[in-house]
Amino acid sequence: MDYNFSEIEKKWQAFWEENKTFKATEDPSFPKNRRMYVLDMFPYPSGSGLHVGHPEGYTATDIVCRYKRMMGFNVLHPMGWDAFGLPAEQYAIQTGTHPAVVTNKNCDTFRRQIKSLGLSYDWDREINTTDIKYYKWTQWIFARLYNTWFDEKLQKGRHIDELDIPAEILQEGAGSVRAYKDSKRLAYYDDAQVWWCNKCKIVCANEEILNDGSHEKCGSREVERRNLKQWMLKIPLYAERLLKGLDELKEWPESVKEMQRNWIGRSTGAEVDFEIDGTGEELKLKVFTTRPDTLFGATYMVIAPEHELLGKIVIPENENKVKQYVQSASLKSDLDRTDLAKEKTGVFTGRFALNPVNGKKIPIWVADYVLTGYGTGAIMAVPAHDTRDFEFAQKFGLQIHPIMDPATPDSELRNKVLAGEACWTEDGVYINSSDDARGIDINGLNKEQGVARITEWLEKRGIGKAKVNYKLRDWLFSRQRYWGEPFPVIHWEDGEISVLDDEELPVVLPALEKYQPGEKGESPLANAGEWLEYTDTEGRYGPKNRKGRRETNTMPQWAGSCWYYLRFVDPNNNEAPFSAKNEHYWMPVDLYIGGAEHAVLHLLYSRFWHKVLFDLGIVSTNEPYTKLFNQGMILAFAYETKSGSKVPSDEVEERDGKFWSKITGEELLQIVAKMSKTLKNVVNPDDVVKKYGADSLRLYEMFMGPLEATKPWTETGVKGVFGFLSRVCKFFGETSNITEGEENPETLKLLHQTIKKVQSDIENLRFNTAISKMMEFTNHCMKAGKVTANTAMDFIKCLAPFAPHLAEEIWHIHGNKETLAYQSFPEYDEKYLVEHTFEYPVSINGKLRFKLPLPVDISEEEIRAKVFEHETAQKWLSGQQVKKVIIVPKKIINIVAG
RNA sequence: GCCGAAGUGGCGGAAUUGGUAGACGCGCUGGACUCAAAAUCCAGUGGUGGCAACACUGUGUGGGUUCGAGUCCCACCUUCGGUACCA
Numbered sequence: 001m002d003y004n005f006s007e008i009e010k011k012w013q014a015f016w017e018e019n020k021t022f023k024a025t026e027d028p029s030f031p032k033n034r035r036m037y038v039l040d041m042f043p044y045p046s047g048s049g050l051h052v053g054h055p056e057g058y059t060a061t062d063i064v065c066r067y068k069r070m071m072g073f074n075v076l077h078p079m080g081w082d083a084f085g086l087p088a089e090q091y092a093i094q095t096g097t098h099p100a101v102v103t104n105k106n107c108d109t110f111r112r113q114i115k116s117l118g119l120s121y122d123w124d125r126e127i128n129t130t131d132i133k134y135y136k137w138t139q140w141i142f143a144r145l146y147n148t149w150f151d152e153k154l155q156k157g158r159h160i161d162e163l164d165i166p167a168e169i170l171q172e173g174a175g176s177v178r179a180y181k182d183s184k185r186l187a188y189y190d191d192a193q194v195w196w197c198n199k200c201k202i203v204c205a206n207e208e209i210l211n212d213g214s215h216e217k218c219g220s221r222e223v224e225r226r227n228l229k230q231w232m233l234k235i236p237l238y239a240e241r242l243l244k245g246l247d248e249l250k251e252w253p254e255s256v257k258e259m260q261r262n263w264i265g266r267s268t269g270a271e272v273d274f275e276i277d278g279t280g281e282e283l284k285l286k287v288f289t290t291r292p293d294t295l296f297g298a299t300y301m302v303i304a305p306e307h308e309l310l311g312k313i314v315i316p317e318n319e320n321k322v323k324q325y326v327q328s329a330s331l332k333s334d335l336d337r338t339d340l341a342k343e344k345t346g347v348f349t350g351r352f353a354l355n356p357v358n359g360k361k362i363p364i365w366v367a368d369y370v371l372t373g374y375g376t377g378a379i380m381a382v383p384a385h386d387t388r389d390f391e392f393a394q395k396f397g398l399q400i401h402p403i404m405d406p407a408t409p410d411s412e413l414r415n416k417v418l419a420g421e422a423c424w425t426e427d428g429v430y431i432n433s434s435d436d437a438r439g440i441d442i443n444g445l446n447k448e449q450g451v452a453r454i455t456e457w458l459e460k461r462g463i464g465k466a467k468v469n470y471k472l473r474d475w476l477f478s479r480q481r482y483w484g485e486p487f488p489v490i491h492w493e494d495g496e497i498s499v500l501d502d503e504e505l506p507v508v509l510p511a512l513e514k515y516q517p518g519e520k521g522e523s524p525l526a527n528a529g530e531w532l533e534y535t536d537t538e539g540r541y542g543p544k545n546r547k548g549r550r551e552t553n554t555m556p557q558w559a560g561s562c563w564y565y566l567r568f569v570d571p572n573n574n575e576a577p578f579s580a581k582n583e584h585y586w587m588p589v590d591l592y593i594g595g596a597e598h599a600v601l602h603l604l605y606s607r608f609w610h611k612v613l614f615d616l617g618i619v620s621t622n623e624p625y626t627k628l629f630n631q632g633m634i635l636a637f638a639y640e641t642k643s644g645s646k647v648p649s650d651e652v653e654e655r656d657g658k659f660w661s662k663i664t665g666e667e668l669l670q671i672v673a674k675m676s677k678t679l680k681n682v683v684n685p686d687d688v689v690k691k692y693g694a695d696s697l698r699l700y701e702m703f704m705g706p707l708e709a710t711k712p713w714t715e716t717g718v719k720g721v722f723g724f725l726s727r728v729c730k731f732f733g734e735t736s737n738i739t740e741g742e743e744n745p746e747t748l749k750l751l752h753q754t755i756k757k758v759q760s761d762i763e764n765l766r767f768n769t770a771i772s773k774m775m776e777f778t779n780h781c782m783k784a785g786k787v788t789a790n791t792a793m794d795f796i797k798c799l800a801p802f803a804p805h806l807a808e809e810i811w812h813i814h815g816n817k818e819t820l821a822y823q824s825f826p827e828y829d830e831k832y833l834v835e836h837t838f839e840y841p842v843s844i845n846g847k848l849r850f851k852l853p854l855p856v857d858i859s860e861e862e863i864r865a866k867v868f869e870h871e872t873a874q875k876w877l878s879g880q881q882v883k884k885v886i887i888v889p890k891k892i893i894n895i896v897a898g
Numbered sequence: 899g900c901c902g903a904a905g906u907g908g909c910g911g912a913a914u915u916g917g918u919a920g921a922c923g924c925g926c927u928g929g930a931c932u933c934a935a936a937a938u939c940c941a942g943u944g945g946u947g948g949c950a951a952c953a954c955u956g957u958g959u960g961g962g963u964u965c966g967a968g969u970c971c972c973a974c975c976u977u978c979g980g981u982a983c984c985a
Contacts, residue, residue, distance in 0.1 A: 255902055255980095262901070265984065289985060302985090344983080369983045379985045388983055471984055596979080633979095703923070705911055709904090710978075717910065720923045726938095769912070772922035779922095841918040846966050848918060886965050892917045896965050 001733035001813070003726040005693030009805040013118055021821050022077065022120040026585045030074040037076045037586045038065050039565055039625075041594025041602075044082045044557075045106035047091075050113040051675055052683045052701070052713055057593045057631040059698045060707055060765060062119045064591060066801035067762045069120075070825035076586050077120060078568040080127035081107050082561050089483040089524075092515040099483045099515075103130055113685060117694045118804050120821070125571045129560030130483075134567060136506030137577035138559050139488045141609065142187065146499045148612060149184035150237040157238075157615035160185060178496070186237070186612065189489075189497055192230040192476055193306070193372075198222035202517050203480045225306075225330045228521070231478040231487065231553065235608050239264050239470040242607055251627035256599045263600045265471025270455050271376065272464035274301060274353040277361055279312060285353055285364070288375030288469050291382065292458065293442065293450030295357045296433040297403035298380040299393070301364045302346065305329040306372040313364055315350030322347055322366055329368040344369055344392045355380075356463050357454075358435045367392065373473050383423070390423035404428040404447075475605070477556060482515050482524040484554030490534050490541070492548040498541040507550070518552065525552040561602060562609045565589050565624060580620075588621045596630040603628070629765060632710040634701075636681040638673040641666055646673075648680035672712045683713050695803035696722040702767035702802065724775050725806055728799065731782050732792050733810045739786040748832050750780050751791055755828040758798045767802070774799060789814065794826040835890075842867055843894040844876045852893075860887050867893055 016022060038061045043054060065077040083106075088099035107128060114121075127134055148157045160181055169180045182188060195204045199220040215223050235242075243264050246257045269290035276283040285301065303310060305326040314322045325347045346367030353364055369388060370379055383393035384402040393400050400420035406428040408414055416422035427447045434441035440457050442450045458464030478487070486507045488500040500507065510531040518526025526532070534548045563577070569586045570578035603625075610624040639647045639659055651662050659668040675682040688697045699721040705711045731737055743751075754777045761770035777795060781787050793814065800807035800820050811820045839853045840863075850872040854863060864885060867873055873895070880897040887893050 258902070259980070262981080267984075269985080287985075291985080367983095369985095371984070374984050376985095381985085386985070388985080391983095469984085599980085703910090709911090711910065714910075714924075716924050720910095723938095724923080768910095769922080772912075775922055839918085843918085843966075846964095851918075884965060886917095888917060892966080894917085894965050 001729055003729035003733075003806075005695060005725075005805070006690075008809045009116075009118060009689075009694050012805045012808045013115065015808075015819070016118075016120070016821075017115075017123075019819070020124070021819055022122050023124055024074065024076045024078075024122045026582055027074055034073050035076070035586065036065070036068045036073045036591070037569075037589045038068075038591045039077075039568070039589045039593075040079065041592070041598060042080045042082050042561070042564060043110060044085055045103065045110040047087060047102070047106055048677075048682075049106075049109050050685050052685050052688065052697075053634040053675070055114075055117055055119075055685055055697065056634055056701045056707070057595070058114065058117070058119050059701050060629075060631065060767065061591065061593050062698075063702070063762060063767060063801040064765070065120055066804060066821065067759075067825065069822055070797065070800070072824065076125075076568065077122060078125040078127070078571070079114065079119075079121040079123070080125075080564060080568070081110065081129065082557065082564070083107060083128050083130040084484045084557050084560060086481070086483070089481055089515060092482070096514070098511060100130065116689050117685070117698065120804070125568055127564060127567050127571050129485075129564065132506050132508055133572075133574065135485045135560065137567065138485045138555065138563070139505050139507060140502060140577060141563060141613070142485075142555070142559070143488060143499050143502065143505075144616060144618070145233060145609075145612060146185055146187040148186045148616065149181075150186065150234070152237075155241060157186065157612045159616070182497075186234050187477070188232055188234070189229060190232060191227040192232060192474075193225045194228050194230070194476070195223055196226035196228075196521065198224070202521050203228065221331075223331070228480075230476055231551075233475040233477045233608075235475045235605070236470050236472045238608050238611055239266065239472050240468075241611055242472075242604065245607065245611070245623055249623060249626075249628070252625075253628065253630060256596075256603070256628060256630065259599050260604055263472065263604065267469050267471075269467060269469065270458060270464050271467045272356065272380065272458060274356060274380065276309075276313060276364070277352045277354055279351070281312070283309065283312060285309065285313075285378055286376045287378045287380045288467060289380055291385065291451070292454045292464065293430070293447060294382040294385050294403060295355065295380070295454060296430075296435075296442075297382040297384050297401050298355055298362060299383060299399040299401050300362050300381045301353050302367045302370045302379050302381055302392070303349075303364065304370040304372040304377040305366055305368055307366075307377045310349070310366060313349050313351045314366075318348065318350040322349060325366060344388075344395055346392065346396065348396075356458070356461075357438065357440060359438075363398070365392075365396075374471065375469055384417070384420060385423065385425055387423050387425065401432070403430055403432045405431050407446075475608075477559075478553035479556050480517060480521055480523045480552075481554050482509070482512065484556065485559055486525070486554055487551040489551035490536075490548040491551065492542070492546055494546070496542065498548075501540060509554075523552040523554060525550075525554070528552075558602065558605050562606045563613075565592075565606075566613075566619065577618075584620055587619065588623060589625045591627045591629070592625040593629045593631060595633070599630065630708060632706075632708050633674065634704075635672045635710060635712045636675045636679075636683060637712055637714070638671050638679045638681045639668040640671055641668060646679055648678070650680050675713075688718060692718050692722040693725075693805075695725055695806050699725065699771060699802055703771045705768055707765050707767065721771070724778065725803055727782060728778055728803075729806060729810070731778065732796060733813055735814065737786055738789050738792060738814075741788070743788045743791050744784060747781065747784055747787055747791060750777055751794060752828040752832040755794065755798060755826050756833070759825070759828070762801065771802065774802075796820070797823060797826050838890050840867075840893050842870070842873065843892065844873070845896060845898070846894065849873070849876055856890060860889075863887055863893065867895070 040058050040061050061077065065075045068075050083103045088102045091097060091102050092099045129135060147160045149160050149163050151158050163181060163184055165177055165180060169176050197204050197215045197218065197220065199218050199222045200215065204215060204223065243261060243266060246260060249257065267290050269288060270292040271286055271288050272292060272295070273284045273286050276285055344367065346365045349364045349366055351364045352361040355362055370377065381389040381392065383389040383398065383400040385404060390400065402418055402420055404424060406414050406417050406424040406426065413422060417424040430442045430445055430450055433443050442453050445453060455466050486509055488505055488507045490498050490500065492498065510528045512524060512527060514527060515524045517524055532550050534550055536542065536544065536546045536548070566578050566583065570582040573579055606624060610619060613619045614622055638649060639652045641647060647661055647668055652659050652668060653662050659670050660666065661668055673679060673681065685697060696718055700718045703721050704717060754773050757773040758770045761767060796807050796810050797820070808820050835856060837853050838856050839851050841848050842850050842852055850870065852867060852870060854866060877895070877897055882895060882897045884896040
């Protein structure tokens with residue numbers, strides 16, 4: 001039979017759609033361990049459509065789903081759109097088109113393209129984060145976050161109504177109670193630092209700020225950090241839970257867990273208060289340190305340029321200098337600060353602090369190597385035992401006071417450290433670390449003992465305490481954009497804030513005439529006229545007829561993707577985000593596949609929301625995703641000149657295995673690079689489907705290499721698997737190749753090997769080797785000429801998850817009426833896999849000399865005898881003495897002689 | 899700098915986890931079919947030497963452990979990804 005893929009694929013896609021073959025139902029007859037929820041990271045539907053990178057993960061999950069259905073599982077496999085995002089909004093600014101129009105168009109393209117690949121999604125569950133029926137529930141979840149506080153003792157989020165209000169707060173009245181509650185909520189509204197472009201008058205993202213401190217879009221250097229009122233989420237409160245939870249995730253890649261651990265960045269140490277000298281007030285500077293044991297070596301302090309006490313600390317004479325420094329620091333991008341890493345900057349405030357362990361006066365500096373977002377925004381500097389402090393002290397001629405005798409055999413290094421000429425951060429024995437008057441002495445102790453002793457002393461004196469610190473910061477959860485979920489929030493004219501009751505949801509995005517940002521960098525929603533106004537006619541949130549203004553910020557793109565996996569279990573529910581029944585039925589997600597770029601942020605944010613929902617009893621599992629897998633990136637060949645400049649792929653021609661520029665005639669180098677518009681090396685799946693069919697595309701994506709590897713796309717590779725499918729079609733699609741009676745034992749053995757290999761490779765997501773085994777089997781069958789119907793059908797079932805269209809077609813050619821999708825996957829029988837002989841490789845002194853087929857059940861004695869009988873063995877052993885014979889049954893024979 | 903992953907034919911990649919290196923596919927070479935080409939089919943294909951049998955050599959580099967190392971250990975080199983002064 002000719003392989004008419006386009007006809008076959010059209011036919012079966014229509015069949016599956018008409019028959020709703022892949023519709024998932026909450027059928028109670030499947031026990032929990034026979035249900036499977038397989039999820040892809042849903043895409044942002046960009047205007048350029050799918051590229052061949054998308055179907056890689058989608059094909060992998062599809063193979064697993066189709067296989068699991070054949071294994072008798074009830075499978076949930078949904079798809080949707082993460083459709084809020086900046087490009088649609090920018091298009092709206094330029095053209096005045098509502099972003100929803102563009103978004104829907106893009107979704108249509110994505111849907112059409114994905115459907116053309118024959119992926120077995122249940123399209124009745126399609127969701128879209130920009131759908132009002134969806135984002136109503138995103139707002140609902142935000143309201144839950146707002147109304148939750150974190151009980152440190154129970155390590156659990158609880159409803160704000162369960163918060164105990166201290167008696168003194170109660171006494172102060174309703175205002176204080178409200179403020180107290182607000183200070184405990186997981187979501188809060190406060191000043192936060194954002195990048196601000198003075199020219200564009202808008203807030204910009206970190207990535208828009210270039211290395212030289214200029215704004216990517218307008219090129220001006222008029223960018224600075226500004227404080228703006230923002231919504232923030234207190235994710236650090238869940239740091240410990242998020243960290244511990246990683247240990248339970250046995251089926252997550254270790255590398256992803258490691259990245260999340262580093263991101264959370266737990267470190268233990270102490271907070272210490274330093275008195276500030278001579279301000280006339282009782283001012284204290286709080287620092288966090290992981291090395292409280294080195295307090296005796298603290299010779300100066302550094303505070304961040306943004307530190308709130310800076311104004312009070314600076315002495316009048318230094319004010320100008322410091323102001324200038326702070327100003328220049330605010331103009332630096334993070335990368336700029338980094339570039340200056342080797343060249344540390346800072347200025348002296350003119351003020352001194354008192355070292356609590358010995359009362360010595362130490363200068364307070366301001367420097368941008370101290371960050372306001374980490375710890376307390378201030379450090380004690382111990383140049384003798386901290387590399388950065390050492391560099392800084394050397395540059396500015398600050399005192400270096402060693403307090404630890406290094407435990408090192410390198411006496412030169414040791415002497416340098418003791419002379420204050422080198423820095424030592426490892427363990428050793430303390431020196432110069434006692435103060436009789438204050439009753440503290442750690443001389444002679446080691447690091448571990450020193451940390452414990454000093455921390456205990458600080459706590460007893462009430463000037464410090466042991467403290468766990470996290471790198472993880474509060475999550476800035478608002479954007480000054482139109483195309484995002486509106487916050488269900490009212491700002492009252494009296495300054496109070498309310499989150500709307502559930503009955504008032506959704507807050508629908510109003511249509512606008514113009515999508516330009518509002519005055520002072522506000523979201524375009526600030527132009528929404530009447531929509532902005534809110535009057536509390538019923539007195540729901542306070543006094544009757546109080547007037548307010550709606551929140552004009554919107555939520556970031558993360559919001560919709562933080563919980564979409566939950567909506568899929570019950571996507572059309574209008575009463576709740578999802579029913580408990582369906583949540584119990586499907587959750588947690590059994591397999592989650594997506595790109596490695598989401599290893600930290602998306603996965604951490606979504607675990608955070610999930611844990612809050614778990615604490616509130618809204619979901620039943622502690623973690624959302626049982627097994628996670630990161631697919632690798634698909635790259636494409638690109639070309640560059642000798643000098644390294646890139647040449648678009650359509651300006652390249654190949655001659656004699658070399659590459660030449662069509663324009664300059666210069667010889668070019670072939671390199672492997674990310675697909676990009678500028679390199680013109682983007683491969684569109686539509687073209688591949690048209691030329692070779694969806695089954696070939698699917699198969700090639702999987703055959704290229706291991707799923708997790710990054711690998712380059714080649715069209716000749718697609719041709720290769722296309723050839724394979726054509727042979728399959730030609731041989732198995734032809735009923736005259738089917739024979740009656742017993743199957744040939746060789747074929748039967750290879751068939752059962754194939755079944756076994758395909759099965760275990762799918763379970764382990766190693767699709768490339770499964771495919772090569774099927775190729776081997778097909779090659780064998782074509783040589784054999786004929787196979788039995790059983791053999792052919794078992795093989796077609798193995799192929800079905802990979803190339804479902806062709807498999808269905810062949811299945812039906814052989815007279816079957818039902819869809820192949822729910823036929824049971826063949827079982828292999830060990831009895832066909834048993835080998836009766838084994839061809840032993842025989843090595844002499846580790847070098848392979850000959851091969852010797854032997855029955856597997858003979859004794860070592862017999863093997864020995866047979867080996868020494870062999871003429872090649874005699875040749876190599878003549879004149880040698882045999883010292884040892886190693887026989888590993890069914891593996892190898894090695895003779896040691898000399 | 900630090901963390902992580904990886905270096906195997908001309909190319910993408912296999913290798914039962916310490917036991918025959920190069921499965922499978924691409925490419926290439928030769929042959930069949932054809933007036934010819936494409937397609938298809940058959941055979942060969944790590945390198946060096948040899949008509950061949952065969953021998954030597956070979957998994958980034960240099961050491962080591964072992965009867966035996968692509969796989970384990972030590973040092974180094976290269977590439978890719980992540981990260982940015984984290985106190």
